[in-house]
Amino acid sequence: MNAEDAKKKAPDGGWGWFVCLGSSLITFSLKSLDPSFGLLFHDPLEELGIASTGASFIMSIFDAIFNFSGLLVGPLLKKYSYRTVALCGSLLSCTGLILTSRANSMFHIICTYSILGGLGTGLATASAFVALNTYFDKKRGQAVGFSMAGTTLAMMLVPQFIRVLLDAYGFRGAMLVVGGWAMHSIVGACLLRPLVVESKKPVKKNSHNLSEMDTLLHTNSNGAIKRMENGTDVPPNNVVMNGKTEETPKKTTNVCFEKIKETFDLDLLKNGVYLNVIAGSSLYYVAESNFKLMMPFFLSSIGLSKGEIASCLSLTAFTDILARLLLPTMFDRCGFKKRTIFWAFCICVGIGRSIMAEQSKGIALIVTFVIIGFLRGATLVNLNLNVSECCSLKKLPSAFGIYMVSKGLFVVIMSPLIGYIRDVSKSYSLCIHIMTLMISTTFVTWGIEFLYKILRKKYLPNDSSTST
Numbered sequence: 001m002n003a004e005d006a007k008k009k010a011p012d013g014g015w016g017w018f019v020c021l022g023s024s025l026i027t028f029s030l031k032s033l034d035p036s037f038g039l040l041f042h043d044p045l046e047e048l049g050i051a052s053t054g055a056s057f058i059m060s061i062f063d064a065i066f067n068f069s070g071l072l073v074g075p076l077l078k079k080y081s082y083r084t085v086a087l088c089g090s091l092l093s094c095t096g097l098i099l100t101s102r103a104n105s106m107f108h109i110i111c112t113y114s115i116l117g118g119l120g121t122g123l124a125t126a127s128a129f130v131a132l133n134t135y136f137d138k139k140r141g142q143a144v145g146f147s148m149a150g151t152t153l154a155m156m157l158v159p160q161f162i163r164v165l166l167d168a169y170g171f172r173g174a175m176l177v178v179g180g181w182a183m184h185s186i187v188g189a190c191l192l193r194p195l196v197v198e199s200k201k202p203v204k205k206n207s208h209n210l211s212e213m214d215t216l217l218h219t220n221s222n223g224a225i226k227r228m229e230n231g232t233d234v235p236p237n238n239v240v241m242n243g244k245t246e247e248t249p250k251k252t253t254n255v256c257f258e259k260i261k262e263t264f265d266l267d268l269l270k271n272g273v274y275l276n277v278i279a280g281s282s283l284y285y286v287a288e289s290n291f292k293l294m295m296p297f298f299l300s301s302i303g304l305s306k307g308e309i310a311s312c313l314s315l316t317a318f319t320d321i322l323a324r325l326l327l328p329t330m331f332d333r334c335g336f337k338k339r340t341i342f343w344a345f346c347i348c349v350g351i352g353r354s355i356m357a358e359q360s361k362g363i364a365l366i367v368t369f370v371i372i373g374f375l376r377g378a379t380l381v382n383l384n385l386n387v388s389e390c391c392s393l394k395k396l397p398s399a400f401g402i403y404m405v406s407k408g409l410f411v412v413i414m415s416p417l418i419g420y421i422r423d424v425s426k427s428y429s430l431c432i433h434i435m436t437l438m439i440s441t442t443f444v445t446w447g448i449e450f451l452y453k454i455l456r457k458k459y460l461p462n463d464s465s466t467s468t
Helices: 003-009 016-031 034-047 051-068 070-079 082-100 106-135 140-182 184-190 252-264 266-270 272-301 306-334 338-357 363-383 396-425 428-459
Strands: 238-241 244-247
Touching: 016 082, 016 106, 016 140, 016 184, 034 051, 034 106, 034 140, 051 070, 051 106, 051 396, 070 082, 070 106, 070 252, 070 396, 082 106, 082 140, 082 184, 106 140, 106 184, 106 396, 140 184, 140 306, 140 338, 140 363, 252 266, 252 396, 266 272, 266 396, 272 306, 272 338, 272 363, 272 396, 272 428, 306 363, 338 363, 338 428, 396 428
Parallel strands: none
Antiparallel strands: 238 244
């Protein structure tokens, strides 16, 4: 399928809404368990004597495998359809969850939950994202918002469901049920029907009706193309010199490098805009992940009870859902670029969190949570769309895969640093301000790029590079 034809033929509806449903089923089934990990694995990890340390290690490996699966996304989606890759990823993830129900050691949990689950979830969610971008163009933000809203709602309800399962069946029974509901991702993968675009370009026929044997040619010493006098076809990489066939030297190294470059679309790394996008988005991802992890501990440190913490988290999730449902439709109709929206809202998220870090109990804290939740929803809807907006649809699988790897590298490098600062300073507020600094770095670097483009377009209006 030609990438430009696909962009022009994106239905922005029709079966695309079933693709949106399929994407939602995949993320709902495979990602909604994340906030409930500690609740679900508390008892078995406590029995092994590794409750807190083990949980952190298992989730770190899961997150690393999830992101580094991006190395496989580009090559696999080039060879197979996103439905096939999503189906295989869903099967891997479901198998990992079901096998985890028999776990009796930390090594078992890492192999099944972290490695199998992380790899499968990474492949399935990346394939669903590519499918959404294929079916939607003008309504892309709206489709992504709808697909993510269901997952956010599930994250509010799943902890209660997990608690009921643990009371009724214990850890092993609960894991089997979790593996069963994860199979909804298989249904979601089946809904990702590949978009077929019929090319209207006429097929040129060879008027000479040359047979296959007639088209096999060779090159003589003068560079002319002709047939061997005895009728033989000369093997490729050979030339005829003075009536004798001699083999030409092969440039194996260059061919191998070019093959790797083509497979992974490494020429993307020459695009300064793309590098700026994935670096800034990865910084925001690290800040978001660590804030989500530390927020309950911060609220507890300022004296809130468990009930009050749960209420704050639910309130944030509710306003997050509202933003994902309402804002994408408005912005799609106005024609705003996804990256511009993200850029404008991300700095508001950072400032809002820093203000919250200086709050204590009261109305001000509740109002801050409402605003933060809404702003967070506006940014997360557009986080992955930043990548799809700076590359062609043809290169999107590889571009998104490289972005996933970038996220993994930033998490591995920066998350331990944030944890170390917290241990040394004993202050959650300081860590939140550092996360705001990371978000501000994204805002500044992107702002410099936008300003450069504006000035270049103003003073060099005929320069084609200003449009990239």
